[in-house]
Structures are given as structure tokens and as C-alpha cells.
Amino acid sequence: MNPNRHENLHVIFIPYMAPGHMMPMIDMARLFASHGVRSTVITTPANADRFSRTLYRDSLLGNPIFLETVNFPWEESGLPEGCENLISAPTPEITIKLIRAIEKLQPKIESLVHQINPNCIVSDVLYPWSVDVAEKLQIPRIAFSGSCFFSDCVSKCIKKYRPHQGIESESEEFVVPNLPHDVALTRSQLPDILKKKTDFTELFERLRQAEEKSFGVLINSFYDLEPAYADYFRKDLEVRSWNVGPLSLHNMEVDDKAERGDTASIDAQSCLTWLDSMEPSSVLYVCFGSLTRFSMSQIIEMASALEDSGHPFIWVIGKLLKSEENDSRGDEWWLPQGFEEKIRDSSKGLIIRGWAPQVLILEHQAIGGFLTHCGWNSILEGVCGGVPFITWPMFAEQFYNEKLVTQVLRIGVCVGNLQWKVWATEEGPVIDRAKIREAVSRVMGEAAESEEMRKKAKELRDLARKAVGEGGSSYKDFKALIEEIKSYTVRSRHCQK
Numbered sequence: 001m002n003p004n005r006h007e008n009l010h011v012i013f014i015p016y017m018a019p020g021h022m023m024p025m026i027d028m029a030r031l032f033a034s035h036g037v038r039s040t041v042i043t044t045p046a047n048a049d050r051f052s053r054t055l056y057r058d059s060l061l062g063n064p065i066f067l068e069t070v071n072f073p074w075e076e077s078g079l080p081e082g083c084e085n086l087i088s089a090p091t092p093e094i095t096i097k098l099i100r101a102i103e104k105l106q107p108k109i110e111s112l113v114h115q116i117n118p119n120c121i122v123s124d125v126l127y128p129w130s131v132d133v134a135e136k137l138q139i140p141r142i143a144f145s146g147s148c149f150f151s152d153c154v155s156k157c158i159k160k161y162r163p164h165q166g167i168e169s170e171s172e173e174f175v176v177p178n179l180p181h182d183v184a185l186t187r188s189q190l191p192d193i194l195k196k197k198t199d200f201t202e203l204f205e206r207l208r209q210a211e212e213k214s215f216g217v218l219i220n221s222f223y224d225l226e227p228a229y230a231d232y233f234r235k236d237l238e239v240r241s242w243n244v245g246p247l248s249l250h251n252m253e254v255d256d257k258a259e260r261g262d263t264a265s266i267d268a269q270s271c272l273t274w275l276d277s278m279e280p281s282s283v284l285y286v287c288f289g290s291l292t293r294f295s296m297s298q299i300i301e302m303a304s305a306l307e308d309s310g311h312p313f314i315w316v317i318g319k320l321l322k323s324e325e326n327d328s329r330g331d332e333w334w335l336p337q338g339f340e341e342k343i344r345d346s347s348k349g350l351i352i353r354g355w356a357p358q359v360l361i362l363e364h365q366a367i368g369g370f371l372t373h374c375g376w377n378s379i380l381e382g383v384c385g386g387v388p389f390i391t392w393p394m395f396a397e398q399f400y401n402e403k404l405v406t407q408v409l410r411i412g413v414c415v416g417n418l419q420w421k422v423w424a425t426e427e428g429p430v431i432d433r434a435k436i437r438e439a440v441s442r443v444m445g446e447a448a449e450s451e452e453m454r455k456k457a458k459e460l461r462d463l464a465r466k467a468v469g470e471g472g473s474s475y476k477d478f479k480a481l482i483e484e485i486k487s488y489t490v491r492s493r494h495c496q497k
């Protein structure tokens with residue numbers, strides 16, 4: 001028998017219903033299965049549609065990967081049909097309803113887990129109840145947050161030392177105490193939850209308690225990207241953790257890359273043909289993840305800056321914030337009139353409405369920069385592509401990730417957003433075209449600063465690949481994790497006797 005197979009081990013994966021959480025967890029389930037661990041993903045039907053073909057291809061290769069679904073209560077929750085993922089929520093009100101509906105899935109998933117009777121649960125941190133399920137079954141619960149060591153360290157230190165409390169102005173910079181580097185932030189860049197009681201205050205307290213009771217935390221990152229923070233997380237903050245990333249690198253086949261997360265809205269081959277026709281490192285890739293919404297005024301500024309930048313670009317258009325005005329037009333992916341035709345006719349760029357095959361694009365040698373909202377998956381995928389960044393964080397822990405890129409790794413420049421805000425409304429601040437153009441030219445240009453960032457980005461790309469290869473830091477941590485789950489299983493069987 002192959003000593004690297006672990007058929008007696010059965011791990012279940014419970015991803016949260018948002019692409020940035022679900023996609024890396026699916027990559028992780030596939031990684032476990034590729035090592036012979038029986039791996040079952042639990043989700044809902046509409047979410048399963050986003051990755052079932054990929055799992056099916058893996059199963060044809062003989063990997064023990066399985067999918068179980070529980071029905072989503074969208075009807076009784078007053079949600080539109082098929083609205084089972086945060087990407088489908090068009091307004092803040094529907095997002096809140098959706099989050100509450102996801103909470104209602106707990107009993108169904110719990111009963112399924114009991115039926116499956118696995119050896120381990122890998123759960124998104126946003127399901128704090130999974131720690132109690134694991135306790136009942138006497139198995140380990142491993143938490144997955146989808147973020148990196150750096151942002152988890154920043155977040156924990158801000159909560160512990162509350163450096164923003166003595167600062168009156170929203171725009172004055174302060175340094176987060178006790179971190180390995182001087183990391184400067186402003187109050188305006190902090191999540192609401194740190195500054196006032198919100199609808200989610202209680203949930204976040206439950207998440208913290210569940211993380212403490214967990215067997216450990218899985219981090220989608222690699223040691224050489226943020227060594228000081230991996231050490232700080234483990235030694236100073238005393239969180240048991242394994243770095244297993246970049247998980248996206250386990251998508252090796254073109255089909256897996258092209259369909260990762262959903263069916264792409266553009267034919268992968270035609271996208272690659274367009275990129276093949278471009279000079280190396282000449283194209284700017286613009287994408288703001290799966291949840292960001294912009295105002296019309298902001299899109300106008302962005303369109304003008306991209307057109308005038310003089311660099312070819314791929315722009316995955318952010319969805320427009322849904323309002324009564326644009327609802328009547330039914331135009332989710334709005335662009336200024338005539339812009340798309342102008343860009344197409346001049347071959348200046350490629351516009352993608354909907355889902356882009358991001359990993360496939362970022363790996364192409366024609367990509368020279370990435371204008372991003374700083375979601376952790378996007379940052380890591382950009383690092384794997386060896387490209388520098390123009391950072392435009394919006395909410396969640398995106399401002400922390402920006403600091404890692406610009407202040408610690410120094411592989412990117414900020415576009416200058418200072419305002420943490422989930423939904424970019426017309427009343428919110430607009431980043432003007434001049435600022436966007438300037439940041440683009442600092443990253444895409446020929447200056448020494450740009451060259452230096454490109455060089456560093458390529459070095460990190462090589463380190464990322466090394467980390468997941470046999471003997472690399474992520475490979476070793478993954479192997480160690482499997483052994484720890486196995487010995488936990490043996491110990492708990494022993495105790496039951």
C-alpha cells in the first residue's frame with residue numbers, strides 16, 4: 001500500500017458562501033484528496049454548481065473527493081431564487097438577509113456531519129458552531145479564515161492594544177504597536193466593528209471564542225512571503241497554525257484555472273490569444289474581486305484613467321451599486337456610453353463583464369501590473385503571477401493587506417483610498433482619474449522604482465512555487481497537519497475504549 005495514501009482519514013470541508021472564502025477551501029479539499037484523504041465538501045446546490053465539474057474531473061483521476069448538498073432556505077428567508085452566495089446579493093439589505101439565511105443552515109449541516117461521522121472538520125471561521133459539532137464527535141475542528149498571517153496579526157494587535165482609541169482625527173496616521181514592522185493606518189481605514197457596536201459585534205465575539213477552542217488555523221499563505229508574521233502569529237500570539245498556500249497553485253490544468261470559482265464569461269482561449277498578442281509585462285489587469293460595487297461617478301473616473309494611461313488593460317468591470325435608478329435599466333455592469341466600443345476598436349483593452357478566469361490571466365507573461373481591491377486571494381494570486389500591485393482597498397481586512405503589499409513587501413503603490421466602506425455609494429469619496437493614472441504609471445512605468453517592484457514580485461513568485469513543491473514550507477506544513485489529524489484520531493479512539 002502506498003504510505004502516502006490516507007484512505008482511513010475522512011475530512012469534511014464547510015466553506016462559507018462567498019467566492020473569496022469558498023474558492024481557496026475547494027482548492028484545499030482538492031489538495032487533501034490528491035494526497036488520498038477522503039474529502040467531502042458540504043454546500044448548497046447553487047454553490048455546488050460553481051465547482052462540481054472540477055471535483056468531477058478530480059474524481060475521474062481517482063481522487064477521493066465528494067460533494068454533499070443541503071437545500072438553501074431562500075424562499076422562507078425572502079431571498080430571490082438561487083440567491084445562495086454573497087456574490088448574488090445586489091443590495092446591503094439582501095446581503096444581511098442572506099447572512100441570516102446562511103446561519104439557518106446550521107442544523108441541516110450539523111445533522112449531515114453526524115451522519116458522515118468524519119475524522120476532522122475544516123470549517124470556515126464564519127461558522128463558529130462547527131467547533132461544538134466537532135466537540136460532540138470528539139474530532140478536531142480546524143478553522144479557515146481565508147486571510148494571511150500579516151492581517152490576522154494586525155487585527156489581533158489592534159483589538160488588543162486599541163491604538164486608534166486615543167486618535168481623534170479619522171485621517172491621522174498611527175502605528176500598530178508591537179508588530180515586527182512599523183505598520184501605519186488611519187482610523188478611517190479600520191472596519192466599523194472596531195469603532196462601534198454593529199449588527200455583527202456579537203457574531204465576531206463568537207468567532208473569536210470558536211477560534212480559541214479550535215485545533216488550529218489553516219492559513220492560505222507561504223512562510224517566505226511573511227516570515228516575521230508567521231513567527232509572530234505562532235510564537236507571540238500563540239495560535240497553532242499551518243501555512244498551506246498558495247492554494248490556487250494546485251490548479252494545474254487549463255480547465256481548472258479557466259473554471260475556477262465559476263464558468264468564465266469570456267472564452268479562455270480568446271482571452272489567452274489576446275494576451276499572446278501583447279508585449280511581456282505590458283498589460284494592466286484590473287479586477288476588484290467578487291463583492292465590490294462602485295458608484296457611476298467612480299466608474300467614469302476609472303474608465304478615463306485607464307483609457308489615458310497608455311497601457312493596454314483587461315478590465316473586469318465591477319458591478320454597479322444597485323439603486324432604483326439603475327434597477328429600472330437592469331444594467332449591472334455599467335460603463336460610460338461608447339467606452340466599450342472605443343476600447344475594442346482601438347484594441348487598447350479587453351473588457352470582461354461577469355466572471356474572469358483570473359488565475360489564468362495573472363499567470364500570463366503579458367501581465368505587468370494588477371489594480372486590485374486587495375482581497376487576500378487576489379493578492380496571493382498576483383504574487384503567484386509575479387506582478388506588482390496598484391492597491392485600492394475597500395472593506396473587510398483589505399486595508400491591512402494593502403499595508404503588507406506597500407509598506408512591508410514593497411511590491412505595490414496605493415491609489416489613495418482612505419475610507420473603509422462596504423458599499424461605494426454616490427455620496428462616498430471618489431478617487432479621481434489623476435490619482436489613478438499616477439499610481440498606474442508608477443507601477444507600469446520604466447522608473448527605477450517600477451523596475452525594483454517588478455524584480456521583487458518575480459522573486460516572490462518563484463518562492464511561492466517552491467513553497468508548494470515537494471519539500472517546500474507549505475508542503476511540509478500540509479504533511480505535518482495530516483499526521484497531527486491522524487494522531488488526534490488515534491488518541492481519541494484510544495480514550496473511547
Ligand code: UDP
Pocket residue numbers: 019020021023260261287288289290291292316354355356357358359374375376377378379381
Ligand atoms: N475571481 C475570479 N474572477 C472574477 C472575480 C474574482 O476568478 O471575475 C476570484 C479571484 O481569483 C479570487 C476570488 O475570486 O480567487 C476573490 O477573492 P478575494 O479574496 O480576492 O476577494 P473577495 O471577492 O473575497 O473580496
